[in-house]
Amino acid sequence: MTDLLKDQVILVTGASSGIGAETARQLAKHGAFVIINYLKNHEQAKKVEEDCNQTTHGGGWCIAADMTDAAAIGQMVEDIQLEFGRLDGIVFNAAFSYKFDAQNRPYPWHINWDEYAKAQKQIVAPLHALLNLTLEMLTKKEDSRVVVVSSNLVKRPIVTYHTYNVGKAALEAYGRNMANELGRMGVRVNTVVPGMVYPTKATADTKEETKELVLAQTPLGRLAKAEDVADAVLFFLSPYSSFLTGQSLYVDGGLTNQ
Numbered sequence: 001m002t003d004l005l006k007d008q009v010i011l012v013t014g015a016s017s018g019i020g021a022e023t024a025r026q027l028a029k030h031g032a033f034v035i036i037n038y039l040k041n042h043e044q045a046k047k048v049e050e051d052c053n054q055t056t057h058g059g060g061w062c063i064a065a066d067m068t069d070a071a072a073i074g075q076m077v078e079d080i081q082l083e084f085g086r087l088d089g090i091v092f093n094a095a096f097s098y099k100f101d102a103q104n105r106p107y108p109w110h111i112n113w114d115e116y117a118k119a120q121k122q123i124v125a126p127l128h129a130l131l132n133l134t135l136e137m138l139t140k141k142e143d144s145r146v147v148v149v150s151s152n153l154v155k156r157p158i159v160t161y162h163t164y165n166v167g168k169a170a171l172e173a174y175g176r177n178m179a180n181e182l183g184r185m186g187v188r189v190n191t192v193v194p195g196m197v198y199p200t201k202a203t204a205d206t207k208e209e210t211k212e213l214v215l216a217q218t219p220l221g222r223l224a225k226a227e228d229v230a231d232a233v234l235f236f237l238s239p240y241s242s243f244l245t246g247q248s249l250y251v252d253g254g255l256t257n258q
Helices: 018-029 042-053 070-083 113-123 125-138 162-185 208-216 226-237
Strands: 009-012 033-038 059-064 089-092 144-149 187-194 248-251
Touching: 009 018, 018 033, 018 042, 018 059, 018 089, 018 226, 033 042, 042 059, 059 070, 070 125, 089 125, 089 226, 113 125, 113 162, 125 144, 125 162, 144 162, 144 226, 162 187, 187 226, 226 248
Parallel strands: 009 033, 009 089, 033 059, 089 144, 144 187, 187 248
Antiparallel strands: none
């Protein structure tokens, strides 16, 4: 492995499993010291931490914080400040609990507006709080990076999970605005947009007919893996993307091109 991220401190939220865990491992392999944020599963987070610490130049440190709780975010940032005094990058991957059930999803005429507002609060507000609290650390050096993980359902709602999709759309808009605002402060903000990633906790119960629907429209003929998304995140954190900000990179095998 290369040392693309050697000596860099990078926070990955929602990193005890799935995309977050694979991303943490990938970043550590390339030399980063990864702060592994998780909500409840301490055992899984410790396993990711051990994997990171077994890499040649990277490392890991897990820390629990509910990303929907502003006070918990504040305490996590304080702990990072005390432990490291700096932060070179953030991967905003944590997502609120959502049941992906294409056959039994609610239709818009059964959804109160409060549910849309709640989804946006749970998806966008944590990033807003996190960036406000970490901005001083991020702007200590040039070329700090923030990578936001969204969903291709925003552009191609092949399954109309209304509140989730609208919440992710707001997240992407927030990220693009922050890219414009923070660019001259030396902070780049980009978005990785996965398709259906299988297997993960979120897609473990996805029915075969839904997977077949996605596969039939995917030019590369398979579903995304967590490693595919981690590679895209690594690109946006690496020097290879040094002149990119406000961009969205789709990791869905070409589905959104159809």
